[in-house]
Amino acid sequence: MKLYTYFRSSAAYRVRIALNLKGLPYDMVPVHLTRDGGYQRKPEFMAINPQMRVPALELSNGDVLTQSLAIIDYLDDLHPEPPLLPGDVLARARVRAIAQIVACDIHPLNNLLVLQYLKRQMKHDQAEIDTWYHHWVTEGFKAIEAVISPGPYAFGAHVTVADVCLVPQVFNARRLKVPLDAFPKIVAVDAACLKLPAFDKARPENQPDAE
Numbered sequence: 001m002k003l004y005t006y007f008r009s010s011a012a013y014r015v016r017i018a019l020n021l022k023g024l025p026y027d028m029v030p031v032h033l034t035r036d037g038g039y040q041r042k043p044e045f046m047a048i049n050p051q052m053r054v055p056a057l058e059l060s061n062g063d064v065l066t067q068s069l070a071i072i073d074y075l076d077d078l079h080p081e082p083p084l085l086p087g088d089v090l091a092r093a094r095v096r097a098i099a100q101i102v103a104c105d106i107h108p109l110n111n112l113l114v115l116q117y118l119k120r121q122m123k124h125d126q127a128e129i130d131t132w133y134h135h136w137v138t139e140g141f142k143a144i145e146a147v148i149s150p151g152p153y154a155f156g157a158h159v160t161v162a163d164v165c166l167v168p169q170v171f172n173a174r175r176l177k178v179p180l181d182a183f184p185k186i187v188a189v190d191a192a193c194l195k196l197p198a199f200d201k202a203r204p205e206n207q208p209d210a211e
């Protein structure tokens with residue numbers, strides 16, 4: 001399989017973690033999102049993902065999957081061990097809710113495209129954009145902090161897709177200097193996850209395209 005990725009993309013980071021947890025081999029194809037206008041906008045990449053975003057996972061038969069949560073579901077369906085969702089249906093819904101707070105409520109408001117739009121089209125200055133970024137991470141993290149109980153992972157002794165989404169979002173929050181003092185449970189989950197080789201190998205700084 002080939003993963004189209006960018007070291008700092010938190011959506012690609014989620015898929016790297018999932019592939020590593022499943023022990024699946026993959027080649028990485030770095031797509032630089034800012035250099036030279038962004039390689040995601042070049043025709044070669046648009047042929048892979050017309051949405052011009054990473055991650056994209058090219059399967060060995062040439063099929064391409066996009067959207068990190070859809071890719072992770074696919075991997076979990078095809079390679080059920082270790083499972084990324086609990087067996088109990090109620091617990092599954094709770095785990096998915098955390099993953100979706102990150103992937104549907106925090107990340108879409110704060111990804112590179114949105115921040116660039118605020119700057120270039122809406123003419124906001126960097127301080128206003130930072131305030132925007134901090135606000136949406138903090139709102140999402142408040143909701144997550146209220147419902148998780150590290151044990152040591154977000155939902156007990158087994159890593160789930162909630163952890164897979166949370167760790168990259170914490171990385172982004174730290175990079176953008178969002179204060180995390182009010183979120184000790186999230187910080188503890190992040191620390192527990194990053195002790196696992198699958199998470200460590202997926203870290204942005206451990207990627208071949210890291211800068």
Ligand SMILES: N[C@@H](CCC(=O)N[C@@H](CS)C(=O)NCC(=O)O)C(=O)O
Pocket residue numbers: 008009010011012033038040052053054055066067068069103111112113
């Ligand atoms: N919902 C998508 C989000 C993908 C996404 O927005 N990726 C960002 C990087 S984290 C991207 O490729 N941005 C392209 C750009 O900024 O032009 C997913 O979960 O895969």
